Amino acid sequence: MTDIRKRPRIGVIGGARPNMVSTQVAARVGELIAKAGAVLVCGGLGGVMEAAALGAKKAGGLTIGILPGGSPAEANPSIDVPVATGIGYARNAIVALNADALIAIDGEYGTLSEIAYGVIYGKTVIGLGTWDIRGIIQAQTPEEAVKLALGGRS
Amino acid sequence: MTDIRKRPRIGVIGGARPNMVSTQVAARVGELIAKAGAVLVCGGLGGVMEAAALGAKKAGGLTIGILPGGSPAEANPSIDVPVATGIGYARNAIVALNADALIAIDGEYGTLSEIAYGVIYGKTVIGLGTWDIRGIIQAQTPEEAVKLALGGRS
Amino acid sequence: MTDIRKRPRIGVIGGARPNMVSTQVAARVGELIAKAGAVLVCGGLGGVMEAAALGAKKAGGLTIGILPGGSPAEANPSIDVPVATGIGYARNAIVALNADALIAIDGEYGTLSEIAYGVIYGKTVIGLGTWDIRGIIQAQTPEEAVKLALGGRS
Amino acid sequence: MTDIRKRPRIGVIGGARPNMVSTQVAARVGELIAKAGAVLVCGGLGGVMEAAALGAKKAGGLTIGILPGGSPAEANPSIDVPVATGIGYARNAIVALNADALIAIDGEYGTLSEIAYGVIYGKTVIGLGTWDIRGIIQAQTPEEAVKLALGGRS
Numbered sequence: 001m002t003d004i005r006k007r008p009r010i011g012v013i014g015g016a017r018p019n020m021v022s023t024q025v026a027a028r029v030g031e032l033i034a035k036a037g038a039v040l041v042c043g044g045l046g047g048v049m050e051a052a053a054l055g056a057k058k059a060g061g062l063t064i065g066i067l068p069g070g071s072p073a074e075a076n077p078s079i080d081v082p083v084a085t086g087i088g089y090a091r092n093a094i095v096a097l098n099a100d101a102l103i104a105i106d107g108e109y110g111t112l113s114e115i116a117y118g119v120i121y122g123k124t125v126i127g128l129g130t131w132d133i134r135g136i137i138q139a140q141t142p143e144e145a146v147k148l149a150l151g152g153r154s
Numbered sequence: 155m156t157d158i159r160k161r162p163r164i165g166v167i168g169g170a171r172p173n174m175v176s177t178q179v180a181a182r183v184g185e186l187i188a189k190a191g192a193v194l195v196c197g198g199l200g201g202v203m204e205a206a207a208l209g210a211k212k213a214g215g216l217t218i219g220i221l222p223g224g225s226p227a228e229a230n231p232s233i234d235v236p237v238a239t240g241i242g243y244a245r246n247a248i249v250a251l252n253a254d255a256l257i258a259i260d261g262e263y264g265t266l267s268e269i270a271y272g273v274i275y276g277k278t279v280i281g282l283g284t285w286d287i288r289g290i291i292q293a294q295t296p297e298e299a300v301k302l303a304l305g306g307r308s
Numbered sequence: 309m310t311d312i313r314k315r316p317r318i319g320v321i322g323g324a325r326p327n328m329v330s331t332q333v334a335a336r337v338g339e340l341i342a343k344a345g346a347v348l349v350c351g352g353l354g355g356v357m358e359a360a361a362l363g364a365k366k367a368g369g370l371t372i373g374i375l376p377g378g379s380p381a382e383a384n385p386s387i388d389v390p391v392a393t394g395i396g397y398a399r400n401a402i403v404a405l406n407a408d409a410l411i412a413i414d415g416e417y418g419t420l421s422e423i424a425y426g427v428i429y430g431k432t433v434i435g436l437g438t439w440d441i442r443g444i445i446q447a448q449t450p451e452e453a454v455k456l457a458l459g460g461r462s
Numbered sequence: 463m464t465d466i467r468k469r470p471r472i473g474v475i476g477g478a479r480p481n482m483v484s485t486q487v488a489a490r491v492g493e494l495i496a497k498a499g500a501v502l503v504c505g506g507l508g509g510v511m512e513a514a515a516l517g518a519k520k521a522g523g524l525t526i527g528i529l530p531g532g533s534p535a536e537a538n539p540s541i542d543v544p545v546a547t548g549i550g551y552a553r554n555a556i557v558a559l560n561a562d563a564l565i566a567i568d569g570e571y572g573t574l575s576e577i578a579y580g581v582i583y584g585k586t587v588i589g590l591g592t593w594d595i596r597g598i599i600q601a602q603t604p605e606e607a608v609k610l611a612l613g614g615r616s
Contacts, residue, residue: 093247217310239393344471417597421554
């Protein structure tokens with residue numbers, strides 16, 4: 001198995017239009033994922049996804065973006081490996097499949113579907129200011145969230 | 155447009171292992187959908203899906219089952235039109251796309267993902283003893299749920 | 309199992325912009341499928357798909373259209389049961405999954421992908437003026453094609 | 463845009479059970495892709511996919527494997543970035559979407575579907591001992607194939 005393969009993969013899911021606080025939280029989560037040597041997986045678009053990917057890139061990390069549309073060019077500029085799926089919102093299932101654990105930040109119904117898929121697929125799902133439903137482990141800080149996510153590698 | 159096409163389509167979503175009460179509620183919802191001349195759409199498998207389809211068939215209705223696996227034969231025996239997708243849980247998005255409104259009964263995380271897709275796609279989502287989250291209109295009886303769903307045809 | 313479920317399902321695949329001859333061939337194939345009591349499955353859009361569905365409806369048949377987009381309303385007017393998938397050209401796999409046998413008429417690369425999926429999924433694939441590749445049983449007339457397809461119910 | 467993003471991406475498609483010659487051809491194609499600084503995209507499993515990925519890794523390249531199943535662990539050991547899709551053979555569409563150009567080596571009907579998707583999505587499709595159909599540019603050697611593929615970056 002290659003060196004990249006050996007790293008844990010942490011998914012960051014969240015809304016396309018976060019407020020300032022959630023944007024900063026996402027950036028910090030991305031940074032911490034990268035500093036821990038993990039790969040960041042996200043939906044590849046804007047908002048929480050972009051903030052987390054930028055945070056990861058600034059810290060020297062690797063980022064994967066799983067896109068709803070048919071063009072890799074749709075990914076935000078901090079995505080190293082854009083994966084165009086062309087299957088629309090059904091790609092939310094693929095985001096969840098490709099993370100060892102998920103951190104949900106803010107978010108609306110797209111995020112909710114990814115949280116649901118995360119639980120279905122047996123992934124640890126951590127929450128930071130997101131939906132308050134059973135099945136999510138609520139964290140208080142980016143540090144706590146990333147620590148919990150890394151402990152939850154399947 | 156054909157006669158079948160003119161009918162509203164109501165999706166029934168819910169768990170594969172409902173308790174007795176939820177099973178009876180699902181059967182009654184299916185019956186009411188059929189009696190209203192609407193087509194029932196569901197995930198095609200057991201539990202709430204099967205109870206609702208059976209209820210609809212007993213009342214002379216038409217039933218569509220959108221399956222996760224690759225074989226139409228996986229559908230429960232009350233499904234008239236099984237649609238094998240072969241895309242696993244990503245088919246939950248397709249269930250939501252093909253209903254004018256959704257009625258969620260009981261259910262776990264698969265149902266939650268379908269509720270989320272329903273809201274994403276702008277469908278009216280009615281709840282009967284299911285997840286208590288914003289975005290769902292909670293109904294008290296099968297009659298109320300079906301009435302709300304039929305009013306919500308997009 | 310319901311009465312509709314007991315009927316064979318024959319897929320008709322082909323181009324969106326057929327010439328006059330292929331359009332007539334498709335209409336006749338649709339008619340023969342309906343007269344044989346089989347259900348027609350197709351991609352739900354124009355050209356060969358629409359001609360075959362119209363032929364089937366004129367003969368009193370039932371038609372299923374598996375669409376690439378997210379709206380059932382995209383189906384041609386002769387489709388009884390439109391199934392919106394929202395997964396783009398990946399829906400070609402779903403067309404092949406839902407037929408007991410496939411009849412390919414004319415067609416370009418979308419049709420080629422459906423022929424390929426048909427063979428992958430072990431379906432009988434009949435050709436009428438379409439791609440000339442191994443794996444397809446070439447027929448000379450609509451009558452021969454439908455006869456071969458019905459014999460090939462899996 | 464990140465440095466990895468700036469590299470061309472070449473897809474290698476082909477059978478899971480190639481003969482010795484096709485295996486060697488695939489390994490050489492993978493090596494040449496890596497030496498050209500391009501990223502290799504494939505279906506992530508065995509046969510041509512594995513030989514090409516191994517060839518690319520030996521030459522220091524980066525490899526992406528887009529899998530039909532739901533587990534990244536299914537990827538062959540030379541895949542750096544496995545992407546589990548969980549959508550079965552419908553993932554063949556995603557392989558084609560994520561390459562600037564495709565090189566088909568040997569192969570059966572899965573490869574044929576990927577060739578078809580490649581043409582549908584406007585990608586240059588190069589052949590090396592594969593299906594002989596219009597739409598494919600047939601090459602004689604791995605060197606010629608990779609050269610043609612790199613010229614075809616969209």
